[in-house]
Amino acid sequence: xxxxxxxxxxxxxxxxxxxxxxxxxxxxxxxxxxxxxxxxxxxxxxxxxxxxxxxxxxxxxxxxxxxxxxxxxxxxxxxxxxxxxxxxxxxxxxxxxxxxxxxxxxxxxxxxxxxxxxxxxxxxxxxxxxxxxxxxxxxxxxxxxxxxxxxxxxxxxxxxxxxxxxxxxxxxxxxxxxxxxxxxxxxxxxxxxxxxxxxxxxxxxxxxxxxxxxxxxxxxxxxxxxxxxxxxxxxxxxxxxxxxxxxxxxxxxxxxx
Amino acid sequence: xxxxxxxxxxxxxxxxxxxxxxxxxxxxxxxxxxxxxxxxxxxxxxxxxxxxxxxxxxxxxxxx
Numbered sequence: 194x195x196x197x198x199x200x201x202x203x204x205x206x207x208x209x210x211x212x213x214x215x216x217x218x219x220x221x222x223x224x225x226x227x228x229x230x231x232x233x234x235x236x237x238x239x240x241x242x243x244x245x246x247x248x249x250x251x252x253x254x255x256x257x258x259x260x261x262x263x264x265x266x267x268x269x270x271x272x273x274x275x276x277x278x279x280x281x282x283x284x285x286x287x288x289x290x291x292x293x294x295x296x297x298x299x300x301x302x303x304x305x306x307x308x309x310x311x312x313x314x315x316x317x318x319x320x321x322x323x324x325x326x327x328x329x330x331x332x333x334x335x336x337x338x339x340x341x342x343x344x345x346x347x348x349x350x351x352x353x354x355x356x357x358x359x360x361x362x363x364x365x366x367x368x369x370x371x372x373x374x375x376x377x378x379x380x381x382x383x384x385x386x387x388x389x390x391x392x393x394x395x396x397x398x399x400x401x402x403x404x405x406x407x408x409x410x411x412x413x414x415x416x417x418x419x420x421x422x423x424x425x426x427x428x429x430x431x432x433x434x435x436x437x438x439x440x441x442x443x444x445x446x447x448x449x450x
Numbered sequence: 451x452x453x454x455x456x457x458x459x460x461x462x463x464x465x466x467x468x469x470x471x472x473x474x475x476x477x478x479x480x481x482x483x484x485x486x487x488x489x490x491x492x493x494x495x496x497x498x499x500x501x502x503x504x505x506x507x508x509x510x511x512x513x514x
Contacts, residue, residue: 239475241451243461243471243475244453244454244455244461245451245452245453245454246454247454248454253464253465253467254464254465254467254468254471255464255467255470255471257464257467257471258470258471258474261474261475261478262474265478297489300485300488301485304481304484304485307481308477308478308481311474311477311478312474312477312478315470315471315473315474316470316474318470319466319467319470402451417482420486421482421485421486421489424485424486424489424490424493425485425488425489427489427493428489428490428492428493428496431492431493431496431497431500432492432496435496435499435500440497440500441500441504443497443500444497444498444499444500444501444504445501445504
């Protein structure tokens, strides 16, 4: 078995990445820097967006919610891909760590999807005159929240970790069909929700003075997402590997790593 | 780049939109804080469980 794993040096990183112990050790080194970066970016973006970005001509100050709503929604969707891809890697290569990442991505994604809906609702009141509409974008985001919650619940519905992992990964993969629907919902259906402000393929439909802090917030939220995902994964590693020697040494405060 | 409000009070009022904007900010911060605190508390509890198990096992063996 060992010879098989060491067969090709170019695959070593892949197997090392699959080792929960290595991941726990490495992520412990990344976390302080990532957290500092996330905190700096989010603080800068928030102060800039709330206090210094110019007012929107039509929506007035309520538009400032965009600085939370858009980045949070981005990560709610991107997080689903991360969860589904982690599940797929787990299914294909039977990688334990990959399932742990998938499991960690569910609560983080659910929390961010809830925030996307919540910030959307309090933005909707002064802009649309209502907190909630059953339109295509809002409804498909609600389905995303239920998918995340379903994957969380499915993990606990099975006695064996193995079966729970597989079922969750399959549900996550099936659920990816919802993501393009969410993206395209504002174009396909007549909806109250405004079309995308930022597209990769064209210039943003937003003044640069308003766009710059939004970009800072989006990058900041990517860093924050990574921090949260790493922390949840580490908690899951400790739970699943509690019988292993290195976790026992770590628990006793010994030289585990 | 200039500060868009006359004073700090105006920053909170935001011409009547403040209650919506600041609610969004506050709830976001609470949820984000939970995303950090929850896994840290879970990790701590997991390690405490393991060390407790080891101590108990040692006590029942009588070598503690």
